[in-house]
Structure formats: structure tokens, C-alpha cells
Amino acid sequence: MRHKEIERLIQQRLDRELNPDESARLDKHLARCSECAVFFQEMSQTASLVQQIDEMHPQVGFNARILARLGAKRRFAWSKAGIAFAGSWVAALVFFIYSSLPAQILGRLTTSFPSIVRLSEKVELVITSLSQVLTPVFKNALSSANPAIGLVFSILFVYFLGKALQKEVKCRA
């Protein structure tokens, strides 16, 4: 095979377009022709080094100049803030329900307002009926898992709050 033909095959291999037959022919020739083998090795190395040349960057402040020209605006991350807000409310509610505070408030109200007593009795009756009919097993499981639930909600609250803050810091950078 002539060297010119081999050079065409070498170029095609660097183009990632060599078929298996041509590839085998090229390898066979390279194994016995040192001149072509050196040429192939140098060409491959050159191509591979091009890939490794350093990436460069414009000066600091480039983004700011573009954003200023575009008139880009910061959008408040409503979805993240909403999740953090809802998480904090749920966590606070869980702590409130499982603390002694509701019982103390209810005790005071029953002595002061008889009408509220009647209302609370009705509400209690509805809740008790629902819990007895619908979720006796769930209720037991829930009461034994109280501390864990509180902990999970607290972790979720801290996580989402952290994410929202992180986003805020990134936007300002």
C-alpha cells in the first residue's frame, strides 16, 4: 500500500470515520512501516493535545456587565421559600400539638367560657369517633413515633431553609 493511501486512512481515523476493514488494514501497515507508525503517533498526539489546551476566562465582572446590559432581574424563589415556610409551620404545629400547652389553654377556656366547652366537647367527640373508626392502628403508631416525627420535620425545616439561603447567597455572588 502506498504511503499516500495510509495517510488518508490515518486522517480518517482521526476523523473517527474509519470502518473496521480499513482500520485493520491501517494497523497491519503501521505494524511493519516505522515511518508511517511515527507519523500516525505524532498526528494522534497532536490531535489529543489540542483537546487539552487550557480553557480561558474573561475578566472578573464579565457576568455583571452582561446582566446589567440585559437588565436581568433577580426573581424571588417562591417555590423554595414556600416549602421552607410550610415546613416551618408544620414543624411548629407538631411541637405545639405534642406539648402540654394545648391542654393548659383548654383547661383555662373551660372554666371561663361554657359555650366554648360545649363546642370543644363536640369537636372532641368528632375527633374521637373518627380516630376510633378510621385509624386506631395508625393513631397508636403515631403516638409512639411522636419524637421521630418532630425530629424529621425539624430536619426538613432546617434543610429547606438552608437551601433557600444557599440560593440567595449564590444569586448575590
Next chain:
Amino acid sequence: MKTRGEITHLIEKALDRDEEACTRILNLYKGRIFSYVFRMVRNYHDAEDITFETFIKCFNALASFDTSKPFTTWLFTIAHNLTMDHFRKHKIELEYCDEFHPSSDDLPREYEKKRKIEQIDQALSQLPPLDRELIILFHKEENTYQEISEIMKIPVTTIKTRLHRARKKLHGLVHKKPEKQ
């Protein structure tokens, strides 16, 4: 590397001039575009100006971008057109070597590989701009022939022929051999 869906989502937000989306697009592509433009024009400030205009044009024309096509090809097309405008404005010949002769004194010589990469970078600068561009778009940016054809508005067959010639020229410059015709 972002998926096409993620890029499309960023583009939708950037259309609304969302600062975070614009910043993310800039951070994803400014290095690649700046490197490409710098290696074409070989002047830091010109490269920065062209990169700046590339992104301004990109953000202003985002609504016309076809999301079924690769975003990078579109972005590189804008950068290519602005670079060509720069060459025309400064009457730089595209087919022949420019007069840039880099000094090698300030190059770090600590590592052999680093030295070789610097040598390639210097040799690239001695190629005519169009050959240089083909080498960068194919080997550095790993574009396909079809993508390069879209960016440079040249037929695929011409790109193949020119790339083979450019690669041989580059090899000759790196290994100090005159190109055989």
C-alpha cells in the same frame, strides 16, 4: 454537561431575563466561547469584547432559538459570525497566516506535557484563522462535521478536506517539518 431538557428550561427562564438563569448560561459557556474566540483573534481585550457581544446577541435572540437543535452550535455560530466580522473590520486575511509570532519565554516549562500543550497552542496561532478554527471546533470542542458546517456555513466535504490539510500543517509546525504538498 447539561441535558437538552435542562438547557431548554434555563433558556425559558432566561427569556424572562431571570438573573439566575442568565448567570447559569454564562457560567456554562463563557469559558468555551472566550477560549475559542481568543484562539482566533489572539488578543485578550478583543476576545472579551467579541464574547460579550456574542452573549448579548444570544440573550436578545433567544426567542428565535430552535430548542430541537444543539444550543452550543447556535452559540458558536454567533461567536463565529462576530469573529469573522472582526477579521473583516481589521482586514485580516483568513486564508493565510497572520503575523503573530508568540514568544516562548514566558511559558512555564515545569512539565513536559504542559510544555507540549503550550507548544500546540503556539503552533495553532501560526495557522491561518480558518484552519485554526476547524482544528478547535473539531478537536477541542468536539463538534461533528455537520455542526461545524452549520457554524461556519461551509459544506461538509470542504470541511473534511480543509481539516486534513490543517491537521497536517499543525503537525508540521509542532514537529518542525515543512508540509508536503
